[in-house]
Amino acid sequence: MYHFQQLPPLSLYIHVPWCVRKCPYCDFNSHTAQDELPEQAYIQALLADLEQELPLIWGRSIQTIFIGGGTPSLFSAEAYETLFSGLRALLNLSPDIEITLEANPGTFEAQRFADYRAIGINRLSIGVQSFDAASLKVLGRIHDDRQAIRAAEIAHQAGFDNFNIDLMFGLPGQTAALAKHDVETAIALAPSHISYYQLTIEPNTLFYQQPPDLPDEDPLYDWQLSNQQRLAEAGYRQYETSAYARDGKRCQHNINYWQFGDYLGIGAGAHGKITSAAEQSIRRRVKQKLPKSYLNHAGSAESLLADTLVEVNEVGFEFMLNALRLTDGFATPLFMQRAGIPLARINTALQKAEQLELLEYDIQRIRPTPLGQRYLNTLIELFLPE
Helix, strand or coil: CCCCCCCCCEEEEEEECEECCCCCCCCCCCEECCCCCCHHHHHHHHHHHHHHHHHHCCCCEEEEEEEEECCHHHCCHHHHHHHHHHHHHHCEEEEEEEEEEEECHHHCCHHHHHHHHHCCCCEEEEEEECCCHHHHHHCCCCCCHHHHHHHHHHHHHCCCCCEEEEEEECCCCCCHHHHHHHHHHHHHCCCCEEEEEECCCCCCCHHHHCCCCCCCHHHHHHHHHHHHHHHHHCCCEEEECCEEECCCCCCHHHHHHHCCCEEEEEECCCEEEEEECCCCEEEEEEECCCHHHHHHHCCCHHHEEEEEECCHHHHHHHHHHHHCCECCCEECHHHHHHHCCCHHHHHHHHHHHHHCCCEEECCCEEEECHHHHHCHHHHHHCCCCC
């Protein structure tokens, strides 16, 4: 039985499913754009989708918005202006709301990004992945190293004092020197935030069907430690498994995910998680994945691919799956507030994790140790329901 005394913060995730070309490592719900994008039809579908969700969140304000994909920067500023007008009419948006748009360097145009800033988008996440031309080609990216650098320069010029650069390491053919060069180049471009994570081979990707040769795991960990230290020296503090930020520039949207907050999900394949005080429940909802199906059914019951309740015996694992990604962990009372069950329900797993020196906890805070951060999957598995 859940017991929620207060509801968590609420975010909005908006999915734009089209991209210029599907990358061989990508397992997101993205689809290669064949013809002209149905911008206006999709915007209207998003607003119809949102209207269907409203009864789940009456009276609650939206703290952050994240527009992901796909490649959301394929849509014009005019399309987003229409969308935001609809959002403001339907939702209570926080006065200091963080609005992030994912963008790929191959789509950067100075005027378009200045227009994005003018309509209220105040944070960018730029999918660079690497500044090495050969690596970008292997990854199937549509941009080269010069365009990657230019994208960051345009972000600054357009007035974005808050933007993220996505970087991957452990790429096919990558060396320690190339990995270091990527980090040094990113630092020189002075973003407020850097996401730095290892390439993993996921099912349902071209790399899974045709595996590339990747660097060995042992040197990869050394690269990671060395480049983490360099990021710290440059003022980028690690606050999550793969996230590094300057002071005051952590991604508030992602922090809400990791602290087991709530989020509406609209768009093709979008996921949502909503806590209900009236029902004392946590509900997960998923929308139709194929763009055509989504466009045909948005706003109707047929737009839902799944609508499920999180079982009480699963919620401890789900909370820890997210919260233990944070390097500083979480305030101990947050577990009861967000999971809706007493901490005693996971006490056996907590003690086991502490004995293994993967986690430390007291009445104030629960956090992974450096060993727990390195073997995060092992730590999280301890909280799986029996």
